[in-house]
Amino acid sequence: MYKNIIFGLCLVFIGCKGNSQKKETAGQTAPKKEQRFSVVKTEAEWQKELTEAEFYVLRKAATENPFSSDLLENKEEGTYVCAACGTELFKSSTKFKSGTGWPSFYEEIKGNVAYDVDYKIGYKRTEEHCATCGGHLGHVFEDGPEPTGLRHCVNGVALDFVPAKKD
Template identity: 75%
Template sequence: MKISAVLIVLTLLTGCKGVSQEKDMVKNEGQKQSKSFKVEKTETEWKAELTDAEFYVLRKAATENPFTSELLDNKKKGTYVCAGCGTPLFKSDTKFDSGTGWPSFYQEIEGNVGYDVDYKIGYKRTEEHCATCGGHLGHVFEDGPAPTGLRHCINGVALNFVED
């Protein structure tokens, strides 16, 4: 009887998935795969071409402070392009005031924005990057307006605006 009880306990313990395993899974899923992009430069080349703030956000995946972007209240018609390589990312007619302090859009220009999973703050988020140069843009959330229901929450320093 004692042997049966010990075997049952051992079977249960070995069959259970531990919390430490979950953390390893999350850690591994959150690591970026090495990707190649059409525009690739060395860190020195990026530093020479970008401002300190642009470099920090685009190349080091930082987040600018909310309500600091000059593009936050921009109401002009045009296109928001990557500050690193000039790739068109968002049209002005998809921009909306999310109240978050960062420029927000409900739709990207298809094919010009790439996505990764990000666990940097302890839970899963969808990170956005320029599909041409890999520059970090921000994150996309599912709490935006119709027609997509998405909120592309973008660091303004990662963008330049080209007026129509």
């Protein structure tokens, strides 16, 4: 009888697996929701329209080298738009110097930036992309300044800058 009790207890202990033991790893990916974008083109069409660097960042989710973007030190007033489709993404008034080597913003233009989960480097990150064409922009981190506390770390090659109109 003791053997049966001990055997039963062993099964209970072995079979217990709490949620606290679950870890998200690079091999685990959440099922991607199918997203529909208003601007849809074939890979060949994108390659014709974009530079090689723009194509690899926007369409293949690559990352440009840090400190390589001409937009990093841009202090002009205006709007940062998607280099692929021209959608307005960030206002210059929300840009700040993060020291990371990529243009950084604490707030996006609502409705024009979409988000997804990315596990490419071994842990969960929030990826951001253009809500109009799906172009990869960069990632969002929770270490930015007030008022949002967010840092939209964006590949400069994914952006074009449109200066504000002067009266």
